[in-house]
Amino acid sequence: MTEGDGSWDLEGLTVPLVGSVQSTPDRWLPFRLLDPNGDPVEVVSAYFRDLQAAGRSAATIRSYGLDLLRWFRFLWAIGIAWDRATRVEAREFSRWMLLAGQPSRPHWRHLDRSAPPRPKVQPYAASVRAHSETVLRCFYDFHLGLGDGPIVNPFPLDRSRGAGRAHAHHNPMEPYRNTRQGLYRPKVPSRIPRAISDSKFNEIFAKLPSHRDRALVAFYVSTGARASELLSVTHGGVDPGRQLITVVRKGTRATQELPASPDAFVWLRLYQVEMGRTIPSGKRQPLWWTSRMPLRPLTYHAAHRMFERTVARAGGTATLHALRHTAAYRMAEDPALPLTDVQLVLGHAQLTTTQIYTTPRQEDVIRRLLAHHAEQTRRAAGRSPAAVAPGYRPESLAVLFGTDTR
Secondary structure (H helix, E strand, O other): OEOOOOOEOOOOOOOOOOOEEEEOOOOOOOEEEEOOOOOEOHHHHHHHHHHHHOOOOHHHHHHHHHHHHHHHHHHHHHOOOHHHOOHHHHHHHHHHHHHOOOOOOOOOOOOOOOOOOOOOOOOOOHHHHHHHHHHHHHHHHHHHHHOOOOOOOOOOEOHHHHOOOOOOOOOOOOOOOOOOOEOOOOOOOOOOOOOOOHHHHHHHHHHOOOHHHHHHHHHHHHHOOOHHHHHOOEHHHEEOOOOEEEEEOOOOOOEEEEEOOHHHHHHHHHHHHHHHHHOOOOOOOEOOEOOOOOOOEOOHHHHHHHHHHHHHHOOOOOOOOHHHHHHHHHHHOOOOOOHHHHHHHHOOOOHHHHHHHHOOOHHHHHHHHHHHHHHHHHHHHHOOOOOOOOOOOHHHHHHHOOOOOO
16 A cells, blocks of 8 residues: 555565575576466566676576565565556665565475565665665666666666766776666675684684584685685595695686695595595585485585584674685785785685775774773883972872872
């Protein structure tokens, strides 16, 4: 039900978790968006084919599909067809993502997706909302080019942000900024990556329950690989003699050798000896497997849950991705490693991304400042008090500055 200005009653709106993004065995269309009846949404499939033609990876197509699924669920809830959506629906969708909060997903034991989700107060992160706005704007731009869909993109550009010629007064010492900003695209705050301190890392590592988990964490913190990249390693991609592992890079899908610490290979060998012949050992077989029967290749979610439980036992709140930040900080702080080398190992396309890790960590700044204040206090205690100027009584000054010991 709409209100007087065309807006929707978002407070009472329920968006059921219907539809899905499903993978397919068809390499020409790796993912499909299904409607509540289980039928493919062809306008989205056409957009997926365009993304594939542009060289986007299957993971990127799936990511775009999840953003589109969220938008289609909203349209299904308010009864608006995708090609009838206007700027009003786009605005209300942006408000809904900001204020309604993320719906809770049903447990795998209770897959009744028709049941209304329980509300949560945590809104979608600004980065999620910004990515969603970009995906939906590009989706409608694609169909505008084909001559179908709305005649006006529901997600317009903010013309006030891009007035004049783009990059007309660009400073060559600074990175280029995005001049095509969507009207409903939120500002994403720049955050300093959070690393794990050495003391907390040692506590977490001591709580790891198996050789497999110790090997995983040791490789994560010494290579700086992304979680999915390390899980892509096969038996043939391990070279203990050269202390290298071969990963498949996220995005480009290119293979790259990464150096790792000696102790990581020690823990890996202990894991392999422990498992023996219970895991496949072919060169193309995955290196990491589940610890419970039946054995399956270790997935990102399983590795994430393993690390999450271990961190909880150690009394921390770090995530699996924080290991990559920790490795990046350790490399960037080493004066013997050029920043360009760190960029190559981390797989960053831009050096400016790597430069984030040269920013001092908050805990290090606090530690150094506390040491500074302690040193200032020590020096002040060793200095003899200044003589009292004529006209002042020493006992009165002692009361005023809190040094009276009576």
